[in-house]
Amino acid sequence: MKPPEKAAREMAGEWLAKADADLRARDGLLAAAALSEIAAFHAQQAAEKALKAFLVWNQVEFPRTHDIKRLLALCRSTDPGLAESLADAAQLTPYGVEYRYPGEYPTVPTAAAEESAALARRVRDEVVRHLAEDTRR
Secondary structure (H helix, E strand, O other): OOOHHHHHHHHHHHHHHHHHHHHHHHHHHHOOHHHHHHHHHHHHHHHHHHHHHHHHHOOOOOOOOOOHHHHHHHHHOOOHHHHHHOHHHHHHHHHHOHHHOOOOOOOOOHHHHHHHHHHHHHHHHHHHHHHHHHHOO
16 A cells, blocks of 8 residues: 555646646647637636645645635645735636536637636646645755
């Protein structure tokens, strides 16, 4: 049986791999401006999965949720600085909730999809940086 830290780190790596796949999907979808809402959805998914990787790494349990603000609140218990620096990522939540299913909602302009992409990349990069710092301790 693996020690809990090793299992958590392996699982965090799997979450990050999923986040990276969503970022690659988002990049491809942004190239087709007509798919900006789907690109924004994948941006939200990437940010969500990166935060879940951070939580798994730190052995913090989390509920099944797409709510970035809720995930950041859980991150705050382990690393308040990370949670504060990524607070604006909460604006991605609607792309993972409302835009996920059919319904009436505003079209996502290409510029907003590009902003969501940059924000998701920042979340992922900050999480990876914090995990790398943790391995040096």
